[in-house]
Structures are given as structure tokens and as C-alpha cells.
Amino acid sequence: MEYRDEQLVAALRAGDEEAFRTVVREWHSSMLRVAQIFVPTRSLAEEVVQETWLRVLGALDRFEGRSSLKTWVFRILVNTAKTRAQREGRVVPFSSLHDPTRIPEAAVEPERFLPDDHDRHPGGWSAPPRALPEERLVASETREVIAAAVEKLPANQRAVISLRDVEGWSADEVRNALDLSEVNQRVLLHRARAKVRSALEDYLR
Amino acid sequence: MMDVEALNCQELVELVTDYLEGALAPGDVRRFEEHLGACDGCQAYLEQLRATIRLTGSLTPDDLSAQAESALLDAFRTWHS
Numbered sequence: 001m002e003y004r005d006e007q008l009v010a011a012l013r014a015g016d017e018e019a020f021r022t023v024v025r026e027w028h029s030s031m032l033r034v035a036q037i038f039v040p041t042r043s044l045a046e047e048v049v050q051e052t053w054l055r056v057l058g059a060l061d062r063f064e065g066r067s068s069l070k071t072w073v074f075r076i077l078v079n080t081a082k083t084r085a086q087r088e089g090r091v092v093p094f095s096s097l098h099d100p101t102r103i104p105e106a107a108v109e110p111e112r113f114l115p116d117d118h119d120r121h122p123g124g125w126s127a128p129p130r131a132l133p134e135e136r137l138v139a140s141e142t143r144e145v146i147a148a149a150v151e152k153l154p155a156n157q158r159a160v161i162s163l164r165d166v167e168g169w170s171a172d173e174v175r176n177a178l179d180l181s182e183v184n185q186r187v188l189l190h191r192a193r194a195k196v197r198s199a200l201e202d203y204l205r
Numbered sequence: 206m207m208d209v210e211a212l213n214c215q216e217l218v219e220l221v222t223d224y225l226e227g228a229l230a231p232g233d234v235r236r237f238e239e240h241l242g243a244c245d246g247c248q249a250y251l252e253q254l255r256a257t258i259r260l261t262g263s264l265t266p267d268d269l270s271a272q273a274e275s276a277l278l279d280a281f282r283t284w285h286s
Contacts, residue, residue, distance in 0.1 A: 015285035017281060017282070020277075021274070021278065024274065025268075025269055028266070028267065028268070030266070046270075049273075050277065050280075053280065054284075106219075107219055108215070110215070113214060121213070121214075122213060123216060124213055124215075124246075125244075128214075128249060128250075129246060129249040130249055132253055132256055142260065143260060143264065150264065161261060165258055165261040166261060166264050166266060186222055186223060186226055186228060189222055190219075190223075193222065193254060193258065197253050197254050197257040200253065200260070
């Protein structure tokens with residue numbers, strides 16, 4: 001069952017277990033991904049998610065609906081994860097979310113292009129990509145390759161591609177939940193998708 | 206001699222996400238699409254990226270463990286009582 005925000009908040013305040021179970025399940029995967037931006041292990045991330053829900057319940061009476069419930073819960077999650085990371089003695093570089101452009105990263109290896117001083121096609125493909133075989137695209141092994149490539153991403157890129165492309169959030173929802181600028185949300189998504197594409201191309205080559 | 210305004214392939218691949226997100230200025234959309242219309246390599250690149258997005262969308266999100274769920278439901282009951 002899908003709840004609208006006001007209905008959901010009212011149901012939670014009224015102690016509706018089914019409503020609570022629904023939202024906990026629906027957001028669980030996204031919450032883990034976001035927690036993992038800040039804490040190093042899956043089990044710590046699980047703990048952060050648990051702690052977040054306890055905090056959410058404790059603060060629910062003060063929720064005013066100025067943001068969506070989802071945004072509000074994810075802001076609490078980010079704070080909880082940061083606090084937990086500090087307690088674990090882990091320094092989370094500010095740049096991991098808010099300054100991804102500081103370190104440039106090419107979507108495609110420069111070796112795939114002709115040099116800038118090429119006389120006919122500077123910056124053109126030297127090794128162009130080809131059409132992928134449709135019958136292999138739909139194979140379950142291919143999905144495993146995609147899943148593995150997503151797992152290997154840096155945590156900030158993994159969180160953004162998971163929310164956008166696995167969970168189907170809008171760009172604005174991701175920006176609000178993670179307090180990201182438009183540009184940085186796109187940069188993280190761009191880099192994540194580029195790496196996963198590259199893994200897919202390598203596999204199907 | 207290439208048009209100084211024209212995009213090359215290496216530049217185009219860096220604009221793909223902005224293009225798909227509708228974040229390019231109209232002039233850049235035009236340059237992007239002009240290049241794309243004449244370049245098999247970049248068309249294949251865009252197709253590969255679309256396939257990537259589609260396949261990523263078919264991944265299953267991680268499930269909540271039964272144990273974690275029951276711990277949370279216990280907390281919820283305690284909170285509400």
C-alpha cells in the first residue's frame with residue numbers, strides 16, 4: 001500500500017505497525033546506501049539505519065511537514081551517520097559529497113580518443129564503442145556484472161546511482177535528501193553511470 | 206578544419222548526463238544532437254549508457270533482514286505505548 005505523506009505521518013503517530021513496516025522496508029536499501037557514504041562497513045550502516053529510525057520516532061511529534069517525510073528522515077540519517085563515523089574515529093572528507101569536481105575524472109579512458117593534435121579528428125574516437133548484443137544484455141549474468149560494478153563504486157557515487165537508477169528517485173529528491181547542489185548531484189551520477197557502462201562494455205566485448 | 210563551435214567525441218561523452226537530465230543550454234543541446242546525428246561511435250556510446258541505466262534499474266534493492274525488522278517493530282511498539 002502506498003501512503004501519502006500526511007496519511008503516513010498520521011498513521012505512524014497513531015501507532016499503525018503496518019504503515020511503519022511499509023516505510024521501513026521501502027526505504028531500507030536507500031538508507032543503507034546513504035549510511036555507507038559515511039561509515040565503512042555494511043554492519044555499521046545497518047546500525048546507523050536502526051538508530052535513525054529510533055531518532056525519527058523520537059522526533060516525529062515535532063515533524064512539521066515543511067519538507068517531505070522522506071527528506072526529513074534522510075537528513076536525520078545523514079546526521080546520525082556522520083556522528084557515528086566521528087565516534088568510530090573516521091574522518092569523512094567534506095569533498096566526498098560536496099566537492100566531487102575537485103578531482104577530475106574522465107567518463108571514458110583518454111586512450112579511446114585520438115590526440116588533441118590529430119590532423120583530422122582531434123578528440124574523436126580511436127576505439128569507438130559498438131552496439132551491445134541484445135540477447136546478452138538480458139542475461140542474468142549481465143545483471144550480476146552491473147551489480148558488481150555498482151558495488152565497486154566509491155560510496156558517494158554508489159549512493160547517488162542507487163537512489164536515482166535502482167530506486168527511481170528524482171534528481172530533486174536526491175539533492176534534498178543528501179543536501180547536494182544540482183551540479184554535484186549530476187557529477188556523482190555521471191561518474192557512477194560512466195563506470196558501470198564501462199564495466200558492461202568490457203564484459204560484453 | 207573543424208568548426209570551433211563543434212563538439213568532439215571526447216567532449217560529448219562528458220555532456221551525456223547533462224543531456225539526459227535536461228541540464229544543457231539550448232545551444233549545447235543543438236551542438237550535442239548535431240554531433241550525435243553524424244557520429245556512429247557516440248550513438249553507440251549513448252545507447253550503451255541507456256542500456257546501463259535500464260539494467261541498473263532492474264537490480265533488486267537490498268532487503269531488510271527479518272531480525273532487523275522485528276527489532277524495529279519492537280522499538281515502534283515501545284515508542285507508541
